[in-house]
Amino acid sequence: MLELSKDVYDAIVAHARRDHPDEACGVVAGPAGSDKPERFIEMTNAERSPTFYRFDSMEQFQVWKEMDARDEEPVVIYHSHTATEAYPSRTDISLATEPGAHYVLVSTREPDTVEFRSFRIVDGEVTEEEIALV
Amino acid sequence: MAIEVRIPTILRTYTGGEKAVDGKGETLEDLFADLDTRHDGLRARLVGDDGSLQRFVNVYLNDEDVRFLGGIATPVSDGDVVTILPAVAGG
Numbered sequence: 669m670l671e672l673s674k675d676v677y678d679a680i681v682a683h684a685r686r687d688h689p690d691e692a693c694g695v696v697a698g699p700a701g702s703d704k705p706e707r708f709i710e711m712t713n714a715e716r717s718p719t720f721y722r723f724d725s726m727e728q729f730q731v732w733k734e735m736d737a738r739d740e741e742p743v744v745i746y747h748s749h750t751a752t753e754a755y756p757s758r759t760d761i762s763l764a765t766e767p768g769a770h771y772v773l774v775s776t777r778e779p780d781t782v783e784f785r786s787f788r789i790v791d792g793e794v795t796e797e798e799i800a801l802v
Numbered sequence: 803m804a805i806e807v808r809i810p811t812i813l814r815t816y817t818g819g820e821k822a823v824d825g826k827g828e829t830l831e832d833l834f835a836d837l838d839t840r841h842d843g844l845r846a847r848l849v850g851d852d853g854s855l856q857r858f859v860n861v862y863l864n865d866e867d868v869r870f871l872g873g874i875a876t877p878v879s880d881g882d883v884v885t886i887l888p889a890v891a892g893g
Contacts, residue, residue: 693890711890722891725860725867732887745890759893763858765812766890 670744670770670786670799672696672705677801679708681782684748684774687713691721692774696744697735705743705770713747720759721747744786746772754783756794764789770797803880805833810887816844830861831874833884848886849874858889 676696684692693713696705709731712724735741745766749757754773756764764771767790775783788795804824809817817823823841827833831849838845850856854874861868862885868876878884 695890715891720891720893722889725869725889728860728887728890729862729865729867729885747892757893759891763889763891765810765888767812 669797670705670772671703671802672744672799674801676705676708676744677784680746680772680774681784683710684776687748688776689718689750690716691718691748691750693721693723693745693747695731695742696746697731697738697740698743700739700741703743707740718750742766742769744770744772746774748774748776750776752777754785756787756789761789761792761794767791805878805880806883807833807837808883808885812888813844813847813886816841816847826880827878829872829874830863830868830876830878830884833878834874858891860887860889861885862887 683694691713694710697707697709698704712727713721714724715722752775754775756771756773771787771789773785773787786797786799788797804826806822807825808822809820814820823837825833825837827836834845834848848856848859855861863871863876863878864883
């Protein structure tokens with residue numbers, strides 16, 4: 669189960685809409701071990717692509733150092749799909765490297781409908797989980 | 803003095819859970835070979851069969867991405883800090 673504030677939910681959706689038709693990506697950091705996504709951080713999609721995303725490497729380095737210094741971890745890693753459903757692609761699954769993170773997928777394929785789903789991706793296994801807005 | 807190498811969570815299975823390990827070498831290539839003698843299998847996660855850095859692994863020397871330096875051939879020296887982060891990427 670992913671517990672998320674409405675503010676963070678809205679911020680993720682807004683980012684995905686803004687970058688459409690390119691994929692948007694980012695993290696929500698939280699205190700290590702808390703499983704609470706609190707600090708919303710938009711990342712630059714270095715690929716600027718409608719079919720692929722990759723965090724800009726220098727930005728990732730800065731953000732990861734900052735999380736380390738604040739004793740935080742990436743509780744949520746989100747990205748958007750702009751033409752397909754909000755479900756991890758084969759590439760998403762093969763490149764997932766944070767077994768402790770909630771992988772949030774947003775689809776912007778429909779302008780008026782939000783598709784927002786959360787998954788665990790561990791050793792190539794995808795498990796969808798419920799989302800509770802708190 | 804040695805070179806400090808910071809290990810991401812996903813690769814700590816190779817370092818007995820350690821967040822950072824020490825190594826030595828003249829270049830990153832040497833350094834990773836040196837680490838592999840004590841942390842068997844780690845090198846293969848960083849370096850591909852063609853001898854270059856794995857595409858979805860980011861390696862930083864102090865504050866620079868080594869892709870913008872000399873890649874796997876980047877010179878390193880005592881007191882340097884090497885940070886490894888898996889790229890966050892997908893489709």
